[in-house]
Amino acid sequence: MGRHSEALRRLGRPVTRGREEILRILEESPLPLSSRDLRERFPDPKPDAATVYRNLALLSSLGLVRTVALHERSRRYEAAEGENHRHRVVCRSCGRIEAFPARKCDLSRVEEDIRRRFGFTVTDHSLEFFGDCPECRRKGNKG
Amino acid sequence: MGRHSEALRRLGRPVTRGREEILRILEESPLPLSSRDLRERFPDPKPDAATVYRNLALLSSLGLVRTVALHERSRRYEAAEGENHRHRVVCRSCGRIEAFPARKCDLSRVEEDIRRRFGFTVTDHSLEFFGDCPECRRKGNKG
DNA sequence: CTAAGTGCAAAAAATTTGCACCCGG
DNA sequence: CCGGGTGCAAATTTTTTGCACTTAG
Numbered sequence: 567m568g569r570h571s572e573a574l575r576r577l578g579r580p581v582t583r584g585r586e587e588i589l590r591i592l593e594e595s596p597l598p599l600s601s602r603d604l605r606e607r608f609p610d611p612k613p614d615a616a617t618v619y620r621n622l623a624l625l626s627s628l629g630l631v632r633t634v635a636l637h638e639r640s641r642r643y644e645a646a647e648g649e650n651h652r653h654r655v656v657c658r659s660c661g662r663i664e665a666f667p668a669r670k671c672d673l674s675r676v677e678e679d680i681r682r683r684f685g686f687t688v689t690d691h692s693l694e695f696f697g698d699c700p701e702c703r704r705k706g707n708k709g
Numbered sequence: 710m711g712r713h714s715e716a717l718r719r720l721g722r723p724v725t726r727g728r729e730e731i732l733r734i735l736e737e738s739p740l741p742l743s744s745r746d747l748r749e750r751f752p753d754p755k756p757d758a759a760t761v762y763r764n765l766a767l768l769s770s771l772g773l774v775r776t777v778a779l780h781e782r783s784r785r786y787e788a789a790e791g792e793n794h795r796h797r798v799v800c801r802s803c804g805r806i807e808a809f810p811a812r813k814c815d816l817s818r819v820e821e822d823i824r825r826r827f828g829f830t831v832t833d834h835s836l837e838f839f840g841d842c843p844e845c846r847r848k849g850n851k852g
Numbered sequence: 853c854t855a856a857g858t859g860c861a862a863a864a865a866a867t868t869t870g871c872a873c874c875c876g877g
Numbered sequence: 878c879c880g881g882g883t884g885c886a887a888a889t890t891t892t893t894t895g896c897a898c899t900t901a902g
Contacts, residue, residue: 580856580901601891614859619892621857635778635837639867640891653819655829664827676796677838684807685843686798693836694778695820700828723876723881744866757884762867764882782892783866857900864893874883 577628584613584621589630589645597663598634598642598654636663636694655695659702668693713773720771727756727764732773732788740806741777741785741797779806779837798838802845811836 570589571581579585591607592599599607605618622643625631632646636656644652652665677688713732714724722728734750735742742750748761765786768774775789779799787795795808820831 582857582901584858615891616860616893617858633780635780637776637778637784641780655823655827655831657829658832664829666823666826673836673838680798680809680838680840683809684798686800686807686838686840687846688798688838688840689801690840691836691838693816693834695816695823695829695831695834697823697829697831697833703830725876725882727883758866759868759885760883853902855901858898860896860898862893862895864891866889866891868887868889870887871885872883873885874881875879876881877879 573630574628579624579628582621584617585625587613588618588621588625592631592643592645593647595644597665598636598644600638600640600642602640604643632690635692637696651690651692653693653695655697657699657702658696659698662699662701664699716773717771722767722771725764727760728768731761731764731768735774735786735788736790738787740808741779741787743781743783743785745783747786775833778835780839794833794835796836796838798840800842800845801839802841805842805844807842 568586568590570586570593573589574581574585587608588604591604595607601615601618601622604622605612605615622631622633626633626643630646631643632651634642634644634654636642636654638661651668653668654666655664656662673691673693677691680686680688713729713736716732717724717728730751731747734747738750744758744761744765747765748755748758765774765776769776769786773789774786775794777785777787777797779785779797781804794811796811797809798807799805816834816836820834823829823831
């Protein structure tokens, strides 16, 4: 019955174990997780994959969860904690991900520009960096 | 025998119809394309989907093509024309995509910061904006 | 009680792989 | 000619959907 349940209740949605756990797990994770990662971290009994997807879709539509698109086969998800989003660096060799708070990410000017040029109302953005992590660089994994 | 073929030849790879077409189609497209989009734009006879994927993987590893991760089910690809990359705005309702040149995208400071803090050598980044396009806003598609 | 959620099975969709045959250099 | 490329079929992986049963409010 943390703020998770409250947020759900406030939005008029039933509070279920699956939803509480998803929010808890995502909030505890420093990195965005795939649906599979998420399910693995559930204490037993683990929910069905379909349920995890359905809940992720619901939580996303309620604005409690955000999807993250890295260049992978599957999508990842993270808790949408207010406006304080994060940016990430992904290693192109081993896939290692590091996240860091988007401090002083001033893209408001670009967003304003977009509104003028395309008429789009920008509500969110994602910024990811790709490169080579120190370990892979040492090993010479250049691709 | 445009610069496409030359780039491939220079890299020591056989020049085949599939590869030339992929590079041509991607270069002519203002938006990043999915593997399926790409195949559909091939003049007949269309190549097998597996071949398209294999060639996209090859061209990516050679640095001639870049994958783009929007928040969709499938990946998209774009021609990697030197350093002049683009940023994009995606409508959350209808999926419409607008691309615009990344003019004056000064993220070098952030990239330097990343190098210091994590040791990652950043070679690329992607920046996408999400929001509502004018049409969807008018129609009231808020989700 | 009743709308909404869940598991299970099956379907879709995207991507990858094995293998026999074909082609560019 | 030969290593690499291609089509075709089949397998994998991720995500979605239908349906009968259970549960939160």
